[in-house]
Amino acid sequence: MEDKFAPYVAALGRGPGRSRDLTQEEARTAFGLILEGAADRAQIGAFLMLLRYRGENPATIAGLVQAARDHIGLPLPGLAADLDWPSYGAGRTREAPWFLLAALALAASGVAICMHGSNEFGAGQSVPEALQVLEIAPARNAVEAAEQLRARRFAYLPLAAFAPKLDELLGLRRLFGLRSPVNTLVRLLDPADAGASVDGVFHPPYIETHLGAAALLGRPRLLVIKGGGGEAERSGEKPTIAYRWQQDHGRAEFTFPILSPRAEAETTDIRAVWHGETPAPTAVLATIALAWFALGRAETPEEADQRAIKIWEERK
Helix, strand or coil: CCCHHHHHHHHCCCCCCCCCCHHHHHHHHHHHHHHCCCCCCCHHHHHHHHHHHHCCHHHHHHHHHHHHHHHHCCCCCCCCCCCEEEECCCCCCCCCCCHHHHHHHHCCCCCCEEEEEECCCCCCCHHHHHHCCCCCCCCHHHHHHHHHHHHCCCEEEEEECCCCCHHHCCCCHHHHHHCCCHHHHHHCCCCCCEEEEEEEEEECCCEEEEHHHHHCCCCCCCEECCHHHHHCCCCCCCCCEEEEEECCCCEEEEEEEECEEEEEEECCCCCCHHHCCCCCCHHHHHHHHHHHHHHHCCCCCCHHHHHHHHHHCCCC
């Protein structure tokens, strides 16, 4: 059975002048074989690391995403969301996931948000830990996620709950000591087929990969930033450049202004902030604005910043 997969490893790993990138369809077929169990562990490791070594490109990532969506059966039945919000950060040490409060405030304003992810390799407080503090339960499966979206317009769906095979592949980072293209493809899964997505990357070169893959996949709208810890979180302490892919309009670049310069250390008590006992860190308002703009509900970043204040104040 493994011989069926060998040509894809060979194409990537031949010597100088002979190796090549996979086409989108080849990547889709090869990753489909992995997800079907038609490749052994050594082949999987070689494949993922060769892809990493050659450098991720939009066509390959789009093919991997298509294979993953085929295998999982996306979009998941019953899920209906306005905004897709991947959370797979594993970057620098961070404190609280302020982007989570931004998402919850948007949900309170009427925006349906499907957040999915895995923070297993991250630092600081994870999304599941923060949800526990806020007494909100992650969805245990797609059915629960659909129920939560209907009830409160927000659901957090762990990757392991809807794509255990991808979660297992993501876990190979322990063996490699390196991220693999799986880290990129999971961010582009969009399990609810939402009308818009907001995404964060840790390294700027991945911005092009995300935008290019979104175009090849026919995604309606995707906004990407270099975010704190690789998350879709805008600090507001310095200008933030956001890159957007939108069907029928192509690509565009926007600069979000400074909201507040860095001041003294802010709280890390996410519950106190949510309940209004402590002023919200700048990142909360700044990220609400980022997501509002990603939805296409503001014409300019400045307009989104103004709207974010009202969304936060009226969250109850």
